[in-house]
Amino acid sequence: MINVIGVTKRFKNVLAVDAVSLSITKGESVALLGANGAGKSTLIKCILGLLDYEGIIEIQSLNIKENPKFSKSLIGYVPQEPLFYDMKTVDILRFFGSIRNADNNRINYLLDMVGLNDHKNKLSSELSGGMRQRLSFAIGLLSDPLILILDEPTSNLDAAGREDFLNLVKHSKECGKTVLFSSHRLDEVYFLADRVLFMKSGRVVLDAKPENLASLLGIKVKINLRIPQGSISNAISILDKEGIKSVNRNGSGLYLEVDEAQRMIPFEKLMQSGVPIDDFSIHESSMETVVNHIESNEY
Amino acid sequence: MRKEAGESLKNRWFMIYTICFSALALLVLMFSTMGGDIAGFSGFGRTAASIINLVLLFIPLIAVITGGLSISQERENGTLPYLLSHPIDKNEVFLGKFLGLLITIWFSILLGFGIAGAGVAIMGNQGEISGYLITVLLSVMLAAIFLSIGFLVSVYSRKASKAIGISVFLWLFFIILGDLGIMGTTVVMDLGIKQVFILALLNPAEVFKIASVLVLSPRFDILGPVGVYAVRTFGQQGVFYLLFSVMILWALIPLSYAYLAFTRFRKEEI
Numbered sequence: 001m002i003n004v005i006g007v008t009k010r011f012k013n014v015l016a017v018d019a020v021s022l023s024i025t026k027g028e029s030v031a032l033l034g035a036n037g038a039g040k041s042t043l044i045k046c047i048l049g050l051l052d053y054e055g056i057i058e059i060q061s062l063n064i065k066e067n068p069k070f071s072k073s074l075i076g077y078v079p080q081e082p083l084f085y086d087m088k089t090v091d092i093l094r095f096f097g098s099i100r101n102a103d104n105n106r107i108n109y110l111l112d113m114v115g116l117n118d119h120k121n122k123l124s125s126e127l128s129g130g131m132r133q134r135l136s137f138a139i140g141l142l143s144d145p146l147i148l149i150l151d152e153p154t155s156n157l158d159a160a161g162r163e164d165f166l167n168l169v170k171h172s173k174e175c176g177k178t179v180l181f182s183s184h185r186l187d188e189v190y191f192l193a194d195r196v197l198f199m200k201s202g203r204v205v206l207d208a209k210p211e212n213l214a215s216l217l218g219i220k221v222k223i224n225l226r227i228p229q230g231s232i233s234n235a236i237s238i239l240d241k242e243g244i245k246s247v248n249r250n251g252s253g254l255y256l257e258v259d260e261a262q263r264m265i266p267f268e269k270l271m272q273s274g275v276p277i278d279d280f281s282i283h284e285s286s287m288e289t290v291v292n293h294i295e296s297n298e299y
Numbered sequence: 300m301r302k303e304a305g306e307s308l309k310n311r312w313f314m315i316y317t318i319c320f321s322a323l324a325l326l327v328l329m330f331s332t333m334g335g336d337i338a339g340f341s342g343f344g345r346t347a348a349s350i351i352n353l354v355l356l357f358i359p360l361i362a363v364i365t366g367g368l369s370i371s372q373e374r375e376n377g378t379l380p381y382l383l384s385h386p387i388d389k390n391e392v393f394l395g396k397f398l399g400l401l402i403t404i405w406f407s408i409l410l411g412f413g414i415a416g417a418g419v420a421i422m423g424n425q426g427e428i429s430g431y432l433i434t435v436l437l438s439v440m441l442a443a444i445f446l447s448i449g450f451l452v453s454v455y456s457r458k459a460s461k462a463i464g465i466s467v468f469l470w471l472f473f474i475i476l477g478d479l480g481i482m483g484t485t486v487v488m489d490l491g492i493k494q495v496f497i498l499a500l501l502n503p504a505e506v507f508k509i510a511s512v513l514v515l516s517p518r519f520d521i522l523g524p525v526g527v528y529a530v531r532t533f534g535q536q537g538v539f540y541l542l543f544s545v546m547i548l549w550a551l552i553p554l555s556y557a558y559l560a561f562t563r564f565r566k567e568e569i
Contacts, residue, residue, distance in 0.1 A: 069387070072385060081377075143386075
């Protein structure tokens with residue numbers, strides 16, 4: 001569906017994208033991760049035909065430089081910060097609908113779908129951040145495109161707005177759309193992505209399944225277990241036998257770090273041995289941890 | 300184009316501008332029909348002659364600022380790259396914007412002239428209606444010229460504030476300083492009549508002024524020695540056609556340059 005072949009983009013002396021090659025198949029949902037300045041947004045802008053670049057980008061086997069309008073008609077784009085003309089919501093959809101050949105039925109369907117029907121006569125400046133992002137998503141879907149490209153779409157949303165928005169994207173993914181999105185949040189990656197591409201200094205340095213990300217990067221899950229004082233020594237020896245070494249006493253319990261794939265083992269083994277667990281908490285690795293790990297290691 | 304025209308027509312500045320222009324045109328009409336025949340003008344002719352001065356101040360200012368903001372503002376807001384992420388190319392964006400804004404400005408001008416013209420007709424004044432209509436034609440041409448100049452400014456401006464600054468300077472240069480410049484250059488360089496006429500052609504506002512007076516006055520000596528020279532050299536009709544052609548060039552050259560610059564810009568300069 002999307003083929004990027006040896007794409008390089010320079011801004012004067014800065015190499016923003018360095019000979020990137022990747023392929024995204026139909027119906028796949030791919031997350032683009034990386035620190036600020038890693039080249040994610042630049043690569044997205046190249047795929048959208050908004051920047052000149054060296055190399056080849058194909059959408060449905062067609063070179064986008066040779067078929068820019070057709071390629072863009074296959075893509076719905078949701079930017080990080082939606083920027084609209086100060087028009088009514090419905091007029092904005094009509095305007096972009098006229099570019100994307102979407103009729104009024106489609107516009108009304110999308111207004112319903114993104115929950116903006118009651119706000120269709122509001123000016124775009126009167127919409128909340130979440131509503132503006134949903135409007136942007138509706139614009140992206142006007143021509144029912146095969147591909148959705150989202151550039152950090154939830155970075156300006158609150159928790160509720162983010163959840164609403166992610167559900168909309170998930171629904172589109174389930175309807176068969178190919179999704180490419182950049183994000184700064186690991187929970188979004190786990191929720192939406194089938195595949196993760198990690199960019200560092202303009203290059204794709206890691207291509208993995210989300211579930212393998214933590215183990216591939218050697219990132220540990222941190223677990224706090226509250227165990228009665230009398231059982232702590234027993235618990236340490238049980239975990240030690242299972243090869244879980246990084247166990248520390250932590251006030252009223254234990255603090256341990258295990259591989260992502262091993263996260264259930266301490267619970268299983270302690271329960272099988274009759275060690276009571278009064279409470280527990282699990283600290284997932286954050287995107288910051290992942291980014292820091294990749295930035296500080298060679299890939 | 301429809302979006303640009305529709306948005307502009309709803310824009311409060313355009314509405315204020317249209318109302319002001321219409322109101323001033325009406326005032327001019329009232330004053331110009333109170334007196335008798337002045338300098339050979341009567342009815343429509345006198346109204347049109349008075350409106351010329353209005354036109355020369357208002358239309359270029361509005362047109363050049365509107366053009367100046369057209370692309371620079373969208374570039375600064377970030378709406379231009381977003382628009383271009385849709386299946387639309389830069390040719391369509393440029394031409395759609397230009398035509399949309401041109402139609403809006405023309406609408407304002409025609410409304411102002413229409414009100415004034417209707418007023419003259421209702422008051423029963425008769426005169427050179429053809430002269431009045433040609434003045435309207437020259438006015439819409441003047442708008443096209445300054446809109447084109449504004450677009451050229453806009454294409455090269457990253458910030459809307461910079462575009463406004465340059466646009467206002469150009470307006471000042473062509474409208475206010477233009478006459479002084481020609482006079483000063485003539486005196487300092489001791490230019491002949493032919494050179495002064497050529498110098499006048501370099502200022503679109505001057506070309507508009509000469510063409511309008513030529514249309515409204517049967518006495519071309521009102522234009523002074525330069526007018527006499529021009530009419531004797533090219534004939535009255537010939538001068539008008541020459542001036543009108545120069546106006547077309549003044550509209551086309553900045554517009555074409557702006558179009559080429561915008562469509563051939565490297566994409567990161569959008």
